[in-house]
Amino acid sequence: MAEPQTIIVQVKKEDGEATAGSAILRHDGDEVTLRIEKPKMELHFNYVSVLEFLYKVDTERKKVKIKQM
Secondary structure, three states, X not given: OOOOEEXXXXXXXXXXXXXXXXXXXXXXXXXXXXXXXXXXEEEEEEHHHHHHHHHXXXXXXXXXXXXXX
16 A cells, blocks of 8 residues: 555536645555545545556547558
8 A cells, every 4th residue: 555645626516616726646456546625525446447547548649640641
């Protein structure tokens, strides 16, 4: 388990209003927990699926870049 980190996050609400504040990021196994202070919320997600998604996005960007060349 990695040490908790404090990060700055921006949260955009349904009404379009955005707020920025600090959040605590914790890692335990494959699960990441992000606890945001304002507005009060806690997010849990599996980082493996997030990394797979980001890899696919990067792959698609490279394909588009190659096609533009």
